[in-house]
Amino acid sequence: MKTTDPATAPDADRKVIGESGSLFLARLQGETGVNVGACYQCERCTNACPVAGYMDLKPHQVIRYTQLGWRHELMHSVTIWVCLSCEMCTTYCPNEIDVAEVINHLRNMAARSTIEPREKDLAEFHHVFLHELQRFGRVNELWLMAAYNRRLGVLKNKLRDGSLVEDLRLGIKLWRRGRLRLVPHRSRAIQEIRRLYRKKGVL
Ligand code: SF4
Ligand code: SF4
Structure with a gap:
């Protein structure tokens, strides 16, 4: 054998x-x-x-x-x-x-x-979300979507399948309801969050 x-x-x-x-x-x-x-x-x-x-x-x-x-x-x-x-x-x-x-x-x-990853777009979004959370200790929806759309290929795909227009419509709706902030506010727990990131080996 x-x-x-x-x-x-x-x-x-x-x-x-x-x-x-x-x-x-x-x-x-x-x-x-x-x-x-x-x-x-x-x-x-x-x-x-x-x-x-x-x-x-x-x-x-x-x-x-x-x-x-x-x-x-x-x-x-x-x-x-x-x-x-x-x-x-x-x-x-x-x-x-x-x-x-x-x-x-x-x-x-x-x-x-x-x-x-089997779900490339979701994996990309996951990375962006964690990055934004690490920057400010909380996630600002406007900045999150701007950072996500700047990723290589994301904007191109959204322009191709028309989902960018849907995103803009939703953004305008949220803006009118006062749910979007232009400037992100930094969380007071930012150091604690960053410490958790280091401990868990995230990013
Ligand atoms: S966390 Fe929520 S979405 Fe995830 S497996 Fe559990 S129930 Fe389902
Ligand atoms: S014991 Fe808990 S984890 Fe296991 S199948 Fe039941 S609910 Fe799910």
């Missing part, structure tokens, strides 16, 4: 500690503090999720895949980008499993990796 010498194995065959199986589970539980192992697949999290219909992996499946250490499937899922971080799943879990935090953590792991 043919055996592979680990020292000469091709890169694709090599496993990095914490990248799969029980080590991935231990790593994720250690980094989030969430007891993923307590899940018994009741699916209440999925039933509570407002966007479960748009996900390829439902919230309860995300937790199951995490238990199994299936990092590859999780990192390449649509779910990690579609999730709204609304925390309904967490609220309804009878075992107090912070499903939203697990998904958020997976999204940040994917954002820091070289993996091509």
Whole structure:
């Protein structure tokens, strides 16, 4: 029988500690503090999720895949980008499993990796959102959209599919209702937020 010498194995065959199986589970539980192992697949999290219909992996499946250490499937899922971080799943879990935090953590792991995101526009928006939050400690909608639209390819796509006009219409509506501020206000908790960014390794 043919055996592979680990020292000469091709890169694709090599496993990095914490990248799969029980080590991935231990790593994720250690980094989030969430007891993923307590899940018994009741699916209440999925039933509570407002966007479960748009996900390829439902919230309860995300937790199951995490238990199994299936990092590859999780990192390449649509779910990690579609999730709204609304925390309904967490609220309804009878075992107090912070499903939203697990998904958020997976999204940040994917954002820091070289993996091509399944939902490119949402991944781009995620980066811009986090960047704006780090700058001011809160997000100014006008500045957020301006920063997002400046990204390479975003404006071109929006001009092509007509969504820029829809954005402008919505912007005017919000402006008339006094919901948009021209100048962003810096949060008093800015240093605390930046400290959290450093601690979590975000951006
Ligand atoms: S609600 Fe909690 S226990 Fe039930 S499937 Fe979701 S994570 Fe698991
Ligand atoms: S945090 Fe994400 S997964 Fe949980 S209910 Fe909200 S959208 Fe669904």
